[in-house]
Amino acid sequence: MTTLLALSDDFGSQLGKGIGAIALYAIVGLVLVLLGFYAIDWTTPGKLSDLVRTGKPNAVVVTSAGLISMAFIIVVAINNSDSDLTAGLITALVYGLVGIVVQVLAIRILEWATRIDIGTLIQSETYSPASLVVAAAHLALGLIIAVSIS
Template sequence: MITELAATTVVALPDNFGSDLGKGIGAIALYAIVGLVLMFGGFYAIDWTTPGKLNELVRSGKPNAVIVTASGMLSMAFIIVTAIMSSGYDLTAGLIKSLVFGLLGIIVQVLAVRSLEWLTKIDVGGTIESEKFAPATIVVAAVHLALGAIVAVAIFDPQVFAPAPVV
Protein backbone atom coordinates (compact mmCIF):
# COMPACT_ATOMS: atom_id res chain seq x y z
CA MET A 1 0.00 0.00 0.00
CA ILE A 2 1.38 3.32 -1.11
CA THR A 3 0.34 6.42 0.71
CA GLU A 4 0.77 9.82 -0.88
CA LEU A 5 1.71 12.62 1.41
CA ALA A 6 0.84 16.03 0.12
CA ALA A 7 2.93 18.83 1.51
CA THR A 8 1.54 22.29 1.34
CA THR A 9 3.85 25.24 1.75
CA VAL A 10 2.36 28.62 2.20
CA VAL A 11 4.55 31.63 1.69
CA ALA A 12 3.06 34.63 3.34
CA LEU A 13 4.37 38.12 2.80
CA PRO A 14 3.58 40.99 5.12
CA ASP A 15 0.55 43.04 4.15
CA ASN A 16 2.68 46.11 3.38
CA PHE A 17 5.29 44.21 1.34
CA GLY A 18 4.19 45.63 -2.02
CA SER A 19 4.08 49.24 -0.86
CA ASP A 20 7.44 48.90 0.93
CA LEU A 21 8.96 47.40 -2.19
CA GLY A 22 7.54 50.22 -4.31
CA LYS A 23 8.88 52.85 -1.91
CA GLY A 24 12.30 51.20 -1.97
CA ILE A 25 12.38 51.17 -5.76
CA GLY A 26 11.33 54.83 -5.81
CA ALA A 27 14.02 55.77 -3.28
CA ILE A 28 16.70 53.98 -5.28
CA ALA A 29 15.59 55.74 -8.46
CA LEU A 30 15.57 59.17 -6.79
CA TYR A 31 18.98 58.66 -5.15
CA ALA A 32 20.37 57.42 -8.45
CA ILE A 33 19.10 60.53 -10.24
CA VAL A 34 20.57 62.85 -7.59
CA GLY A 35 23.81 60.88 -7.64
CA LEU A 36 24.09 61.02 -11.42
CA VAL A 37 23.33 64.75 -11.50
CA LEU A 38 26.05 65.35 -8.88
CA MET A 39 28.54 63.07 -10.62
CA PHE A 40 27.96 64.84 -13.94
CA GLY A 41 28.06 68.21 -12.16
CA GLY A 42 31.35 67.27 -10.54
CA PHE A 43 32.77 66.13 -13.85
CA TYR A 44 31.77 69.34 -15.61
CA ALA A 45 33.04 71.48 -12.71
CA ILE A 46 36.43 69.79 -13.05
CA ASP A 47 36.23 70.19 -16.83
CA TRP A 48 35.18 73.85 -16.61
CA THR A 49 37.97 74.79 -14.20
CA THR A 50 40.72 72.80 -15.90
CA PRO A 51 42.34 73.84 -19.18
CA GLY A 52 41.56 71.45 -22.00
CA LYS A 53 38.42 69.48 -22.79
CA LEU A 54 38.37 66.82 -20.09
CA ASN A 55 35.87 64.48 -21.74
CA GLU A 56 37.96 64.42 -24.93
CA LEU A 57 41.14 63.79 -22.92
CA VAL A 58 39.50 60.90 -21.06
CA ARG A 59 38.04 59.40 -24.26
CA SER A 60 41.43 59.57 -25.96
CA GLY A 61 42.96 57.68 -23.03
CA LYS A 62 45.23 60.34 -21.58
CA PRO A 63 46.35 58.57 -18.38
CA ASN A 64 46.54 61.67 -16.19
CA ALA A 65 43.10 62.91 -17.25
CA VAL A 66 41.65 59.48 -16.49
CA ILE A 67 43.26 59.38 -13.01
CA VAL A 68 42.14 62.91 -12.07
CA THR A 69 38.61 62.30 -13.36
CA ALA A 70 38.29 58.91 -11.65
CA SER A 71 39.48 60.30 -8.31
CA GLY A 72 37.02 63.19 -8.59
CA MET A 73 34.16 60.78 -9.28
CA LEU A 74 35.14 58.52 -6.37
CA SER A 75 35.33 61.52 -4.09
CA MET A 76 31.81 62.57 -5.08
CA ALA A 77 30.61 59.02 -4.49
CA PHE A 78 32.04 59.08 -0.92
CA ILE A 79 30.08 62.25 -0.19
CA ILE A 80 26.83 61.05 -1.77
CA VAL A 81 26.94 57.62 -0.11
CA THR A 82 27.64 59.17 3.29
CA ALA A 83 24.80 61.66 2.90
CA ILE A 84 22.42 58.82 2.02
CA MET A 85 23.62 56.67 4.93
CA SER A 86 23.24 59.52 7.40
CA SER A 87 19.68 60.31 6.36
CA GLY A 88 18.16 58.04 9.00
CA TYR A 89 15.68 56.41 6.59
CA ASP A 90 14.12 59.77 5.84
CA LEU A 91 13.97 59.92 2.05
CA THR A 92 13.35 63.65 1.79
CA ALA A 93 16.14 64.50 4.24
CA GLY A 94 18.47 62.06 2.49
CA LEU A 95 17.82 63.54 -0.93
CA ILE A 96 18.27 67.10 0.33
CA LYS A 97 21.44 66.21 2.24
CA SER A 98 22.84 64.37 -0.77
CA LEU A 99 22.18 67.32 -3.04
CA VAL A 100 23.46 70.00 -0.65
CA PHE A 101 26.54 68.09 0.51
CA GLY A 102 27.25 66.94 -3.03
CA LEU A 103 27.18 70.52 -4.33
CA LEU A 104 29.38 71.60 -1.43
CA GLY A 105 31.74 68.73 -2.24
CA ILE A 106 31.99 69.88 -5.86
CA ILE A 107 32.83 73.42 -4.78
CA VAL A 108 35.41 72.19 -2.25
CA GLN A 109 37.00 69.91 -4.85
CA VAL A 110 37.37 72.68 -7.39
CA LEU A 111 38.75 75.15 -4.84
CA ALA A 112 41.16 72.57 -3.46
CA VAL A 113 42.61 71.60 -6.82
CA ARG A 114 42.94 75.25 -7.87
CA SER A 115 44.63 76.01 -4.51
CA LEU A 116 46.92 73.01 -4.91
CA GLU A 117 47.82 74.19 -8.39
CA TRP A 118 48.57 77.69 -7.10
CA LEU A 119 50.56 76.55 -4.04
CA THR A 120 52.60 73.80 -5.68
CA LYS A 121 52.85 75.39 -9.13
CA ILE A 122 51.66 72.09 -10.65
CA ASP A 123 50.30 72.75 -14.13
CA VAL A 124 47.20 70.58 -13.82
CA GLY A 125 45.99 71.48 -17.30
CA GLY A 126 49.32 70.57 -18.91
CA THR A 127 49.60 67.46 -16.76
CA ILE A 128 46.23 66.02 -17.73
CA GLU A 129 46.90 66.67 -21.42
CA SER A 130 50.16 64.71 -21.35
CA GLU A 131 50.42 61.42 -23.23
CA LYS A 132 52.68 60.02 -20.51
CA PHE A 133 51.90 59.37 -16.87
CA ALA A 134 52.95 62.27 -14.64
CA PRO A 135 53.59 61.53 -10.94
CA ALA A 136 52.01 64.90 -10.02
CA THR A 137 48.69 63.36 -11.06
CA ILE A 138 48.80 61.21 -7.93
CA VAL A 139 48.96 64.36 -5.81
CA VAL A 140 45.90 65.82 -7.55
CA ALA A 141 44.05 62.50 -7.20
CA ALA A 142 44.99 62.31 -3.51
CA VAL A 143 43.58 65.80 -2.92
CA HIS A 144 40.29 64.77 -4.54
CA LEU A 145 40.02 61.58 -2.48
CA ALA A 146 41.15 63.21 0.77
CA LEU A 147 38.62 66.01 0.49
CA GLY A 148 35.86 63.58 -0.38
CA ALA A 149 36.70 61.62 2.76
CA ILE A 150 36.87 64.79 4.89
CA VAL A 151 33.49 66.02 3.71
CA ALA A 152 32.02 62.53 4.17
CA VAL A 153 33.27 62.27 7.75
CA ALA A 154 31.98 65.78 8.49
CA ILE A 155 28.52 64.62 7.39
CA PHE A 156 28.62 61.82 9.98
CA ASP A 157 29.95 64.02 12.80
CA PRO A 158 26.97 64.71 15.07
CA GLN A 159 28.61 67.93 16.28
CA VAL A 160 28.29 69.39 12.79
CA PHE A 161 24.51 69.35 13.17
CA ALA A 162 24.19 69.75 16.92
CA PRO A 163 22.38 72.89 18.00
CA ALA A 164 24.48 75.51 19.68
CA PRO A 165 24.24 75.41 23.47
CA VAL A 166 21.92 77.95 24.99
CA VAL A 167 23.77 80.26 27.32
Protein backbone atom coordinates in the same frame (compact mmCIF):
# COMPACT_ATOMS: atom_id res chain seq x y z
CA MET B 1 3.54 19.16 2.93
CA THR B 2 2.82 22.82 2.24
CA THR B 3 5.03 25.66 3.40
CA LEU B 4 3.61 29.14 3.42
CA LEU B 5 5.63 32.29 3.33
CA ALA B 6 4.16 34.80 5.75
CA LEU B 7 4.44 38.38 4.56
CA SER B 8 2.92 41.43 6.15
CA ASP B 9 -0.15 42.94 4.52
CA ASP B 10 1.78 46.03 3.41
CA PHE B 11 4.79 44.12 2.05
CA GLY B 12 4.04 45.02 -1.58
CA SER B 13 3.51 48.67 -0.75
CA GLN B 14 6.77 48.85 1.24
CA LEU B 15 8.64 47.07 -1.54
CA GLY B 16 7.28 49.54 -4.09
CA LYS B 17 8.28 52.52 -1.93
CA GLY B 18 11.77 51.05 -1.52
CA ILE B 19 12.18 50.59 -5.26
CA GLY B 20 10.97 54.14 -5.83
CA ALA B 21 13.44 55.47 -3.27
CA ILE B 22 16.30 53.59 -4.95
CA ALA B 23 15.37 55.08 -8.32
CA LEU B 24 15.09 58.63 -6.94
CA TYR B 25 18.38 58.43 -5.04
CA ALA B 26 20.03 56.99 -8.16
CA ILE B 27 18.81 59.99 -10.15
CA VAL B 28 20.08 62.41 -7.48
CA GLY B 29 23.40 60.54 -7.42
CA LEU B 30 23.72 60.63 -11.20
CA VAL B 31 22.94 64.35 -11.34
CA LEU B 32 25.53 65.03 -8.63
CA VAL B 33 28.21 62.91 -10.36
CA LEU B 34 27.58 64.77 -13.61
CA LEU B 35 27.71 68.13 -11.83
CA GLY B 36 30.90 67.03 -10.07
CA PHE B 37 32.50 66.01 -13.35
CA TYR B 38 31.55 69.30 -15.01
CA ALA B 39 32.78 71.24 -11.97
CA ILE B 40 36.16 69.50 -12.24
CA ASP B 41 36.16 70.03 -16.03
CA TRP B 42 35.18 73.71 -15.73
CA THR B 43 37.91 74.48 -13.20
CA THR B 44 40.65 72.48 -14.94
CA PRO B 45 42.58 73.95 -17.88
CA GLY B 46 41.68 72.22 -21.13
CA LYS B 47 38.59 70.22 -22.03
CA LEU B 48 38.84 67.25 -19.68
CA SER B 49 36.35 65.04 -21.51
CA ASP B 50 38.27 65.50 -24.77
CA LEU B 51 41.59 64.79 -23.08
CA VAL B 52 40.19 61.61 -21.52
CA ARG B 53 38.57 60.51 -24.77
CA THR B 54 41.84 60.94 -26.67
CA GLY B 55 43.67 58.89 -24.04
CA LYS B 56 45.89 61.45 -22.34
CA PRO B 57 47.12 59.26 -19.45
CA ASN B 58 47.41 61.99 -16.81
CA ALA B 59 43.96 63.35 -17.63
CA VAL B 60 42.53 59.84 -17.23
CA VAL B 61 44.23 59.39 -13.83
CA VAL B 62 43.14 62.79 -12.49
CA THR B 63 39.59 62.53 -13.84
CA SER B 64 39.14 59.01 -12.48
CA ALA B 65 40.26 60.07 -9.02
CA GLY B 66 38.04 63.14 -9.20
CA LEU B 67 34.99 61.02 -10.02
CA ILE B 68 35.74 58.56 -7.23
CA SER B 69 36.20 61.40 -4.74
CA MET B 70 32.87 62.90 -5.82
CA ALA B 71 31.27 59.48 -5.35
CA PHE B 72 32.58 59.33 -1.76
CA ILE B 73 30.91 62.65 -1.04
CA ILE B 74 27.64 61.69 -2.72
CA VAL B 75 27.44 58.25 -1.09
CA VAL B 76 27.92 59.71 2.39
CA ALA B 77 25.45 62.51 1.65
CA ILE B 78 22.84 59.92 0.63
CA ASN B 79 23.68 57.61 3.53
CA ASN B 80 23.25 60.45 6.04
CA SER B 81 20.06 61.82 4.54
CA ASP B 82 16.83 61.94 6.49
CA SER B 83 14.65 58.82 6.70
CA ASP B 84 11.75 60.78 5.20
CA LEU B 85 12.15 60.34 1.43
CA THR B 86 11.50 63.95 0.39
CA ALA B 87 13.67 65.42 3.15
CA GLY B 88 16.30 62.77 2.46
CA LEU B 89 16.48 63.59 -1.24
CA ILE B 90 16.75 67.32 -0.51
CA THR B 91 19.41 66.73 2.17
CA ALA B 92 21.43 64.46 -0.12
CA LEU B 93 21.22 66.97 -2.96
CA VAL B 94 22.24 69.96 -0.81
CA TYR B 95 25.06 68.14 1.01
CA GLY B 96 26.22 66.69 -2.29
CA LEU B 97 26.29 70.11 -3.97
CA VAL B 98 28.10 71.75 -1.06
CA GLY B 99 30.56 68.85 -0.97
CA ILE B 100 31.29 69.20 -4.69
CA VAL B 101 31.91 72.95 -4.39
CA VAL B 102 34.22 72.46 -1.40
CA GLN B 103 36.03 69.61 -3.18
CA VAL B 104 36.70 71.66 -6.30
CA LEU B 105 37.93 74.65 -4.30
CA ALA B 106 40.12 72.51 -2.06
CA ILE B 107 41.73 70.64 -4.95
CA ARG B 108 42.53 73.87 -6.78
CA ILE B 109 44.13 75.32 -3.63
CA LEU B 110 46.17 72.13 -3.15
CA GLU B 111 47.31 72.19 -6.77
CA TRP B 112 48.36 75.81 -6.32
CA ALA B 113 50.22 74.96 -3.09
CA THR B 114 52.11 72.07 -4.73
CA ARG B 115 52.89 74.25 -7.78
CA ILE B 116 51.81 71.48 -10.15
CA ASP B 117 50.92 72.90 -13.55
CA ILE B 118 47.75 70.89 -13.97
CA GLY B 119 47.08 72.23 -17.47
CA THR B 120 50.40 71.01 -18.84
CA LEU B 121 50.20 67.81 -16.82
CA ILE B 122 46.82 66.64 -18.11
CA GLN B 123 47.59 67.56 -21.72
CA SER B 124 50.81 65.57 -21.81
CA GLU B 125 50.97 62.55 -24.12
CA THR B 126 53.14 60.67 -21.62
CA TYR B 127 52.37 59.51 -18.11
CA SER B 128 53.76 61.61 -15.28
CA PRO B 129 53.97 60.46 -11.64
CA ALA B 130 52.77 63.95 -10.63
CA SER B 131 49.31 62.90 -11.83
CA LEU B 132 49.25 60.45 -8.90
CA VAL B 133 49.84 63.34 -6.49
CA VAL B 134 46.85 65.19 -7.93
CA ALA B 135 44.79 61.97 -7.91
CA ALA B 136 45.74 61.28 -4.29
CA ALA B 137 44.77 64.84 -3.38
CA HIS B 138 41.35 64.32 -5.01
CA LEU B 139 40.81 61.08 -3.09
CA ALA B 140 42.08 62.43 0.23
CA LEU B 141 40.00 65.59 0.05
CA GLY B 142 36.95 63.65 -1.12
CA LEU B 143 37.23 61.37 1.93
CA ILE B 144 37.72 64.32 4.28
CA ILE B 145 34.70 66.13 2.89
CA ALA B 146 32.61 62.95 2.90
CA VAL B 147 33.38 62.27 6.54
CA SER B 148 32.61 65.90 7.43
CA ILE B 149 29.08 65.33 6.06
CA SER B 150 28.51 62.53 8.53
